[in-house]
Amino acid sequence: MLLRIDVNSEETLYSQLSNQIKYGIARGYLMPGEDLPSVRGLASELGINMHTVSKAYATLKEEGIIIINRSKGVKVSDEVLISRDDDYGKIFDKKMTELIAEGLCNGYDKDQFMNKANQLFDEIGGK
Amino acid sequence: MLLRIDVNSEETLYSQLSNQIKYGIARGYLMPGEDLPSVRGLASELGINMHTVSKAYATLKEEGIIIINRSKGVKVSDEVLISRDDDYGKIFDKKMTELIAEGLCNGYDKDQFMNKANQLFDEIGGK
DNA sequence: TCAACTGTTATAGTGTTATTATAACAGTTA
DNA sequence: TAACTGTTATAATAACACTATAACAGTTGA
The missing domain is CATH 1.10.10.10 (Winged helix-like DNA-binding domain superfamily/Winged helix DNA-binding domain)
Structure with a gap:
């Protein structure tokens, strides 16, 4: 890569x-x-x-x-993409909350957030 | 506040x-x-x-x-939450891509990402 | 066994950033 | 005029980012 x-x-x-x-x-x-x-x-x-x-x-x-x-x-790691580290949950919540809040302050409402997430998941190829 | x-x-x-x-x-x-x-x-x-x-x-x-x-x-700002700054689009894309990629590496697939986003938007109260 | 490769650790130097501390400046308002 | 705004300047300290060498310990293949 x-x-x-x-x-x-x-x-x-x-x-x-x-x-x-x-x-x-x-x-x-x-x-x-x-x-x-x-x-x-x-x-x-x-x-x-x-x-x-x-x-x-x-x-x-x-x-x-x-x-x-x-x-x-x-x-x-062999188990990456499968296993979830519980400690990561809080970090993930905080990061997503910050992204949502910042997005809202810049005019991205829920629909636009979801549409963008869908689009980016499609590009990445995640199921 | x-x-x-x-x-x-x-x-x-x-x-x-x-x-x-x-x-x-x-x-x-x-x-x-x-x-x-x-x-x-x-x-x-x-x-x-x-x-x-x-x-x-x-x-x-x-x-x-x-x-x-x-x-x-x-x-x-008076127009915050409404007006969107075009320059912010690329930043938003990059930040969300990073969050998606990091989430996937920690076992958060698309469904879990979307569910978490829904949950956090409900808590924030965004429409 | 020796040489070449791993990541790790140690030390040191440089430049940048984060934070604090004062002080002064310029505009506004009561 | 006095008291409040944000801004700018200067300086000091600490932490961080990056680089440069060097050495150490384990593994592997010739």
Whole structure:
């Protein structure tokens, strides 16, 4: 899977990386159990520092989305897309509430929110 | 409207403030045209610095959600909840895509996403 | 066994951001 | 004039983001 970063973005580099990997998994570009590039390899490929990649991987590991093995490397979790972490429930609620509130402040009512969600799920290909 | 901040939160103080104000508007606690506390008054009330409040207000002004008048003070935009800023469309798409992707990685499929959205809109009271 | 690869840890430097603290400025209003 | 608005400027501290080296420990293949 192709990963890109924009050094001029306001979003931090490691956040760009982790978001792209999450999107790749959701989209099916990355399959459960699939290997990810090594921290050194990806850093070299992207022209950034090893630790920046390591931090992105560390956050994904913290969320249970990838599995890191000290000697074997990094891969997508086998149970991702299936198992739900209960601790994530509150985080998800808070993020969606913020999106709904901000959307309402910008003229997105419930119908428009739902239509946009439907459209984006179609694009991603989620059932 | 009651505003609170948690200095131990990972979220920045000004981000907490702006999110709560957006939620207050969405929820109807704050009405279009309604006055907001002065930067000094709110800072004093919350026990934080004037500039931190000022930054929260500045970001909300940037998003067109509040109106700042150098001498009259701060108030909620009159057209908030109605008018849509076209520039916000891309931001909204990106944020929702990220939420969908992250949700999918944590076991939230489309049905669960939609159900949660319905539930939260009911709680907020959006039509 | 040796070399090459994994992620991890440590240390250090630089630049940016978040927050606080004062102070002054300019416009409005009673 | 006095008291209130937001704004701007300056400075200090702390935390964060990113980079640069270097070393460590486990695994794997030649």
